[in-house]
Amino acid sequence: MSSKTAESMRWHHDGRIDDGLLRHLADSLAWKSFDQKFPRFAGVPRNVRLGLASDGFNPFKIMITSYSTWPVVLVPYNLPSWICMKQPSFVLSKIIPGEKDLGHDIDIYLQPLIEKLRQLCAGVQTFDVLIKENFNLRAALLWIISDFPAYANLSGWSTEGRYARPCCVAETCSMWLYNEKKL
Known part of the structure; x- marks a missing residue:
């Protein structure tokens, strides 16, 4: 108006x-x-x-x-x-x-x-x-x-774990750290 x-x-x-x-x-x-x-x-x-x-x-x-x-x-x-x-x-x-x-x-x-x-x-x-x-x-x-943690909340996509990079999805290169017990 x-x-x-x-x-x-x-x-x-x-x-x-x-x-x-x-x-x-x-x-x-x-x-x-x-x-x-x-x-x-x-x-x-x-x-x-x-x-x-x-x-x-x-x-x-x-x-x-x-x-x-x-x-x-x-x-x-x-x-x-x-x-x-x-x-x-x-x-x-x-x-x-x-x-x-x-x-x-x-x-x-x-x-x-x-x-x-x-x-x-x-x-x-x-x-x-x-x-x-x-x-x-x-x-x-x-x-x-948003920042990356808020991105997870707003999009519903997990930003933790094996597929944490949304742009790469299944092609995310991740490795398990045995001593740290995390990806």
């Missing part, structure tokens, strides 16, 4: 210099690959591309307690590079407090957010103040940003 925000959300399509240099995520191979795979989504510059960032921390700085808090932040990557990584652009979508480390149970807390993201992927009617018309806004989650 804000003309300034609406114009900035189209910047990746209308205002970005495409000179082959990596200056914005829209210049990345992942963004371009997504555009090729989903040309109908890419054909509408108002559609939103999101990143999700999360990590758990102990807010009380007391290491003897297992209390943890997980902020879940959405980052709209359509915005210009000098705006999208600034705090006012972040969307704090959820704060998950817990008496213990959430581990793989985080998916239970993320279900409402996932449902909202699915609705956005299908499209929701909204108003474009720049051209003064309603349109079907869609959003896609392109990236998840």
Whole structure:
């Protein structure tokens, strides 16, 4: 509904210099690959591309307690590079407090957010103040940003044991250390 925000959300399509240099995520191979795979989504510059960032921390700085808090932040990557990584652009979508480390149970807390993201992927009617018309806004989650232990929680993939490297899967080269009794 804000003309300034609406114009900035189209910047990746209308205002970005495409000179082959990596200056914005829209210049990345992942963004371009997504555009090729989903040309109908890419054909509408108002559609939103999101990143999700999360990590758990102990807010009380007391290491003897297992209390943890997980902020879940959405980052709209359509915005210009000098705006999208600034705090006012972040969307704090959820704060998950817990008496213990959430581990793989985080998916239970993320279900409402996932449902909202699915609705956005299908499209929701909204108003474009720049051209003064309603349109079907869609959003896609392109990236998840986390450290390696949080990656295990968010993706459900084990980052421990024989297949700890998700990019290698079964081709992971691991070795059992007999004296240490670990991989």
